[in-house]
Amino acid sequence: MIELLGVRKDHSAEVSIGPVDLRIPAGGVTALVGPNGAGKSTLLTLVGRLLGADAGAVVVGGHDVSRTPSAELAKVVSILRQENHFVTRLTVRQLVAFGRYPHSRGRLTRADEEVVSRSIDFLDLGELEHRYLDQLSGGQRQRAYVAMVLSQETEYLLLDEPLNNLDVKHSVQMMKHLRRAADELGRTVVVVLHDINFAGRYADRICAVKDGRVVEFGTPAEILTGDVLTRVFDTPVTCLEGPHGPIAVYH
Structure with a gap:
């Protein structure tokens, strides 16, 4: 399990992340989604200890990341940044x-x-x-x-926008590889995505971030609704039922 307990990161007087309380279960794929500048990548780097929190605690697989020696933590969690x-x-x-x-x-x-x-x-x-x-x-x-x-x-695998600059074909292939890593290798995959429909198709859980806070967390069926996505992205969204679950359509 990944736990963020009262986590806060202050970039400036005007820009901050948190406080965030979040529990991501072990196993499966969790997608972090939200508008540009919402804090998705910052949350990921806090979990991977590439950034230190100004308050609160981050615990990954029972390890407090602020206190665990780097050599030990590197055997628990790996992170790929853009x-x-x-x-x-x-x-x-x-x-x-x-x-x-x-x-x-x-x-x-x-x-x-x-x-x-x-x-x-x-x-x-x-x-x-x-x-x-x-x-x-x-x-x-x-x-x-x-x-x-x-x-x-590592049991925990963090990826920051791995679909960046990939076309649709290669994005699909990448998400299938990550899905297999979770299903066949037992990894806990946390991935930052811009495309909500990729999150809906391949993730077990979606965490929506807005203005530095977690505003929604649930299954794709719970998050991919017009009301939720319209609120998260500040733009009208309708969700239609597709062959593999709901599909977001932007107006």
Whole structure:
């Protein structure tokens, strides 16, 4: 379970996050949605301890993130931020191997290499593992970064807008990979998404954030209603029943 207990982060006198009280159950996929600037990415980075809270506590899998040693926390939770992406003369396999650092400290064992291979195969990157990152398409490179955090073998996997700059086809493929990570590998996946319909299709739970606060939390059926989405996004929304659940239509 991920727990945020009275968490607050003050960026300035005018901009702040919280206080937030939130409990995300272990397992499955939870999507963070909301308007631009709502605080979704900030909440994610607070959970991953890339930012420190000014008040309250963040507990991940029973570990208070402010008190847990970094080496131990890196075996519990992994995070992929948009800003962390870089293109350099690394191969896919070399990049994915970075995910093993909390375990190997840079000295890869045969067991580490096996984890790297499984992560590469899980993201369907086997044919690309010896290609350099700057030789890949945007979608292939995005999968390589997800494979890197997957190889860290943490129970909790945090991803900040992994669909950014992906077309519809590659966005669908990415969400299917994340869904499989939850279902087949037992990971707890928390993902920031802009597209509410992707959240409705692939997530078990949706957390709606607005003005630095959690304003709604529930199943896709509970969140994808015209009343809720109109209130969250400040624009008229109608939800229609689709083959896989409700679909949001913006006016």
